[in-house]
Amino acid sequence: MRSGDGAGGQAPLTERGARTRERLLAAAREVFEERGFLETRVAHITGRAGVAYGSFYTYFPSKEAVFLEVADRLFADMTGHALEPAPGSSPAERLRHANRAYYEAYRRNAKMMAIIEQVATFNVEFQEMRRKHRADSAARSAQAIARWQRDGLVPPDLDPEMTAHALATMVDRSLYLCLVQGDEADAGRLLDTLDALTVRALGLPT
Template sequence: MRSKAGPGEEAAGQAPLTERGARTRERILRAAREVFEERGFLDTRVAHITRRAAVAYGSFYTYFPSKEAVFLEVADRLFQDMTEHALVPSEGPSPAACVRRANRAYYEAYRRNARMMAIIEQVATFNVEFQEMRRKHRAGAIGRLAEVIRRWQRAGLVGADLDAEMAARALAAMVDHSLYLWFVQGDDTPDTERLLDTLDALSIRALGLPA
């Protein structure tokens, strides 16, 4: 499968798009996400996407070489929304407050993207290129969280004997899988605040942060 073009470039790697072309490309991307969410990846056809976007069938291939390519870009944008900042506690009155704010930011991002996350889990079982893209996004988010933990270790707030990277991986997996079971699998989960308060408490206690 060919790699996707960067924003503002044609799928074949040619010159940057015109303003009109960029708008058409964005319309195709928005339509593709809607159709993927409704039909799933396997049952979606390029014709479904072009009808939803109100563009000619052949126009799709001006911007994307395949259904897989447009899916990869939709997923890439989703992962940016999910992981660019949500796993990294921002500055705040205390590390514990930063953890709470980060968990809630990730919850909101997951809620926005829950329908697409279900499709992503489907595609991750068979598409190697997609798996690699997902790993890169996750590795970047975990790396940023690990650096925050190391900063807290240097400040004496987290024990120096804790493996920062493994702690980041474990905490991210706990939060991510809890939300996956709730939003995607439909588990019988208690109310939002109770769930988030529990995830907060487990994260803060695992790191040994003052509450």
């Protein structure tokens, strides 16, 4: 559900209602990051937003619903990085740009990513939304890999879709351990290593 929609597919909100809904979403994210999903209550969210408890249900049917929208927006931010930063960039330069854009997005969202890992263990609806965002992102990467194969830059025996998923998993897990779990790693060295591994795995010229 996107901002400006009524709860449950109702008529569009007034301008005031849209502002209230945005306050609830911002407050929900803050509270989720502080308390975690399981310990968060609707009352915590409405108290932080300065909104009457009952008004919450004008905009969201449940705590789960507001969490799903917060996560949906986060994933859009996380996976919106492009492989083409500037005309004329080489594939290796595009990959380096994408890795750094993803790192910056991950760093902005690290607290919420920790909560997302928690919810991913038990909420089926959330798991499906997460899977869709990852699949959409991997599909864009797979298209780039296939294009580079047609240009003779990437070996033709690599499966573009599986390669995109495998490389995305490597980057994602490395950043999770660094930014969420707090593993000591110099960000510059980590990104340089991820760049090198990605470029070499694809056989791209540097």
